[in-house]
Amino acid sequence: MVLIFLGFTTSFISLFFLQTGNILVLEWELLTISSTSVSLPFILDPIGITFSTVVSLISGSVLWFSSHYMGADPFNERFKLMVLIFVASMNLLIFIPNLICLLLGWDGLGVISFALVIYYQNSKSLGAGMITALSNRIGDLMILVAIALTLTQGHWNILAMWTISPWISLCIIIAAMTKSAQMPFSAWLPAAMAAPTPVSALVHSSTLVTAGVFLLIRFFYFIVQTPYLLKFLLIIAVMTCLMAGLSANLENDLKKIIALSTLSQLGVMMSSIALHLPLLALYHLFTHAMFKALLFLCAGSMIYSKVDTQDIRSLSGTWYTLPVTTAHLNIANLSLCGAPFLSGFYSKDLILEAFLSYNNLITLIAMSIATGLTAAYSLRLSFIALWGKVKMPLMALEKTKLTNPMTLLSFFGVVQGYLLHKLFLGCDAFLFTEKMMIPLMILSGAYLGIILFKHPKNSSFLRTMWNMPEISSQKFISPLPTASPKTKSLDPGWLEVSSFSASFKKAMTIHYASRSPHLSTQTLVAIMSLTLYLLYMLFMHT
Incomplete structure (x- = not known):
């Protein structure tokens, strides 16, 4: 509850900074070596404070949910402590614009995420934790290389860099790709589902996976000097969206479907940055964080009531016994699809419109297909929850301690997009012709979802994320x-x-x-x- 109160408090501070446009920088010089100064700066700007508000609200809701979901766990206090350190690491990453000191938050996220993924201490969790840690180590290495390359600046303050080389931009982009699980570093994100469900709600909504996107937003005015790298990022992001959408439609594990939807939306954010629209990427990051955390909490409530099963074929018909959870699930799914006029509609719609201005028909078609696939697997979950046959008896009815955090996130999932749209853009940017694209894509995806619901398909290549996990596993090095x-x-x-x-x-x-x-x-x-x-x-x- 303290984090939720902190989130509401910082929301008023962020409103002040958004209205005035002020930026406050506090800097503490640690030492100076050979005319190179090492300092610890903190930046208070509209972007950072708003992001911290979102992180605090989601973290508070997740801890509120976990107080009942993991109430019987013998190490519940240790779990809460790790989550708080995880949130603190994310806030360090948000407020420190210095490459060296930024590693405090960057590495803190990597280390604590490994500890949270292996929380259950079994072989599956250990394997998932190793893939997560090793994939993120590549990003850590790229940050260290970028620090070495920026030594000639005489400092490592992002705000005061007067030039940046293409090699530094490449290192930053690769580091962001590893943290945000873009191809070919996508295998760790579904594997991280071995963590407890509240951890998944936090990791896959507003913290670990969004760190890479936020890093690119901070460095955008430097990486924009290398347009060929942004074209490369656009291709990777669109391919990630398409791959995640195809895999999610053939997956039957509830948490993995939601994880793959996160992967798809991360591709949308990355493509927005590649299209020179970092504020739209940040806008979608905020709206996505709320309804994705809501999706994971709904999944946790369903798994909790269904005796720890995650197979959607066994979770059908939850509307009869979990009506509040199912209602929140449908709100989150519709927001994920971009249904008018929920949160996801405002941000996702503007990004898809930007593809119309980009002179590349292939990326436009691929992103349109990926959007339709998003609607397909989202509405497939809704169909199963609403109209699927009940196959297992429920062990317990809904608990208020589980549904109250969902109600809070559901409220923001409905109104946040409209509120931030006014704050970020300051005007209505709705044209009828372009706005009809989203409903058409949703209807096409809904039709595909109905077909997959009635006639399930199976493809090992599509279901296993185009064999991405094989690259990150032992089989890749077996020929050695x-x-x-x-x-x-x-x-x-x-x-x-x-x-x-x-x-x-x-x-x-x-x-x-x-x-x-x-x-x-x-x-x-x-x-x-x-x-x-x-x-x-x-x-x-x-």
Whole structure:
């Protein structure tokens, strides 16, 4: 409840900063080494404070939900402490505009997420935790490389950088792709579903997966100087949307379907940044965070009542015994689809309109298909919850402690899009022709969802995210032992001949030969003359 109160308090502060446009920077200089200063700055701006408000509201709702959902857990207090450290790490990432100090939040998210994913301490959780940690290590490495490359600036303050190289932009983009699970780093996000459901609600809504998007928004005015990297990011983002949509429509695990929908929406945010629209990406990040946290809490309530089963084929007909949860689930699903006039409609619609202005028909078609697939798997969940046959008896009725946090998030899932639309844009930007695109895509996706509901399909390639988990697993490195004979032939072979040690041996051979009495002075003079002539010719032609 403290976090919810903090969220409402910071919302008034964010309104003040949004209306005035003020930015406050507090900086504490830690040390200075060889004219390079290391400082700890904090930035209070409309973007950061609004994002912190969203994080606080969602974190408070998740902890409120988990107080009953995990009330019987013997390590409940330890779980709450880890969640609070996780939230603190996210706030450090939001408010620190310094690359070195930013690692406090960036690495804090990675370490605590590993601890939360392996919370249940079994082999499945450990495997998922290792994939999550190792995938995020790549992003950490890219941040460290970016820190090394920006050493010539004399500081690491993002706000005061006067130039940035393409290599730094590439490092930042790759780091963001790993944190936000873009292809080919997508396998860890569904695997992280091994964590408790409240953790999934927090990780996949407003914290870990959005850290990469927020990093690109902070660095946008530098990476925009390399447009070819933004085109690369656009292709990756659209492919991620398409892959996640296809996989989610063939998945039967409830939490994995919601995780894949997160992956799809992250692709939408990344594509908005690639289209030079970082504020729209941030807008969609805020609206998506609310209804995605709501989706996970609804899933947790359904799993809690259905004796720990996550198969949607066993969760059918929940409307009869979980009416409040099912109502909230439908609100979240409709908002995810972009149904008028819920939160997802305002942000997602503007991003899809931006694709009409981008002169690339392939990306427009791919994103339209991905949007239709989003409607398909969302409405498929609603059909199962509303009209599916009841296959398992419920063990308990709805608990008020579980539904109250959902009601709070559901309220924001309905009104947040309209409120932020007024604050971010300041005017109504609705044209009838373009607005008809979203209902048409939703209807097309609904038709596909009905077909999949009545005639379920199965495809191992689509269901396994285009075999993305294979890249992150042991099978990817299994051919390496068969390369042992080739490696052995290389080590004592041409590598031995061309290495530094071989060159040293040849130099020593020439040295001893020059000391031999059989080598005449005329021969040495001829060799030295030829060497000097070759060096002179090389110098003249370079």
